[in-house]
Amino acid sequence: MHRKSAYFLFVAVLAVLVIGIVMLFSTSAFARDSKGDVYFFVKRQGIWIAGGLVFCVIGALMDYHFWQKTWSIWFGLAIVLLALCFVPHIGVLKNGSRRWIGLGPFQMQPSELGRLAAVFFLAWWFSRYEKNSGKWLYGFVYPLLIMLPLVALITREVDLGTTALIGATAYIVMFVAGTNPFLLGGISLASFGGLLSIAMLMPERMARLTAFLHPERFPTGAGMQQLSALIAFGSGGIEGFGLGNGREKISYLPYAHTDFIFPMIGEELGLRVTLLVVFFFLVVVVCGMMIALHAKDRFGLLLACGIISLIGLQAAVNIGVTTSLLPNKGLPLPFMSYGGSNLMACLFSVGILLNIYRQGILEPLNKKRQSLQVRMTPRI
Numbered sequence: 001m002h003r004k005s006a007y008f009l010f011v012a013v014l015a016v017l018v019i020g021i022v023m024l025f026s027t028s029a030f031a032r033d034s035k036g037d038v039y040f041f042v043k044r045q046g047i048w049i050a051g052g053l054v055f056c057v058i059g060a061l062m063d064y065h066f067w068q069k070t071w072s073i074w075f076g077l078a079i080v081l082l083a084l085c086f087v088p089h090i091g092v093l094k095n096g097s098r099r100w101i102g103l104g105p106f107q108m109q110p111s112e113l114g115r116l117a118a119v120f121f122l123a124w125w126f127s128r129y130e131k132n133s134g135k136w137l138y139g140f141v142y143p144l145l146i147m148l149p150l151v152a153l154i155t156r157e158v159d160l161g162t163t164a165l166i167g168a169t170a171y172i173v174m175f176v177a178g179t180n181p182f183l184l185g186g187i188s189l190a191s192f193g194g195l196l197s198i199a200m201l202m203p204e205r206m207a208r209l210t211a212f213l214h215p216e217r218f219p220t221g222a223g224m225q226q227l228s229a230l231i232a233f234g235s236g237g238i239e240g241f242g243l244g245n246g247r248e249k250i251s252y253l254p255y256a257h258t259d260f261i262f263p264m265i266g267e268e269l270g271l272r273v274t275l276l277v278v279f280f281f282l283v284v285v286v287c288g289m290m291i292a293l294h295a296k297d298r299f300g301l302l303l304a305c306g307i308i309s310l311i312g313l314q315a316a317v318n319i320g321v322t323t324s325l326l327p328n329k330g331l332p333l334p335f336m337s338y339g340g341s342n343l344m345a346c347l348f349s350v351g352i353l354l355n356i357y358r359q360g361i362l363e364p365l366n367k368k369r370q371s372l373q374v375r376m377t378p379r380i
Helices: 002-030 040-061 065-069 071-084 110-128 137-156 160-177 181-201 203-213 224-236 261-293 298-322 340-376
Strands: 091-094 097-103 106-108
Touching: 002 040, 002 261, 002 340, 040 340, 065 071, 065 110, 065 298, 071 110, 071 137, 097 110, 110 137, 110 160, 110 298, 110 340, 137 160, 137 181, 160 181, 160 298, 224 261, 224 298, 261 298, 261 340, 298 340
Parallel strands: none
Antiparallel strands: 091 097, 097 106
């Protein structure tokens, strides 16, 4: 299974990319910002997929230990770019959040780099201080303090979804690294309480929480998206209405091509394809964990665990939100939702996983060759 995990991973990612671009073609023509061009979002997504595949190849060919040596550069760069979100004429304000920076037509979300930088740091820290991972200072306090500026900037952007995603990923990496589980349990409760307190201080976020608990009370407000998503799933049934025949994307579900593309799959292609998409994400997670377990060193293990946790948790949160199992968090569905920053970051992450796989496979082969050479060397 391990020797073919990279192939299964690549096929699963390719499958969700294809389904995503097909659904984007079906839904984006009705988006508000299509500018009268039915292919506007499809063409841009195609460019981002091409760029993401280039990043994937770079990540697959470059030795993953490079990220171990240069983690501080990416960590510092992420903090600088996140701070630029609050600089006038550079930071871009959208829907009450400052998550983007842009110069002219170019825009990006620095939080995507921040996620990877956090994983690079955690993998480096717990591989360097392996013997102290169980101690409360080196295994708990110090790494959280170092990550605090990064997480604080993302929270200040009013991006609680990404904050929770980084926190959950850090929890998994620290658990795998050997951090005291009682400390992790305590920080989990404290983090949940902290995020809930912050959300209560923000009227828009509190409205989302209230709409999640009682969506029927807000059919045209904060609960409209999730209600429309449930209607899309229910009306699609097992067979679906057919590709292009969805109704909710027509002025009912405003983000059908981004965060809520998953319900459109249910409405147009039915329950079977919806479950197939979930299966593909499960394949990605399982193959990623197989690669992590067979990494040749501790840094590769922790790096792969962090990367696959980012992808898997993001997919789980998006699916949970669109099926009304979780409050609305504004996280896109990896590889499928429209958007360049997240797509290229996810494909780059897949490339790193492939490099960890390559080195994990080649290491045992090299050892076998060396042992055979030693055996075949004639003794004098």
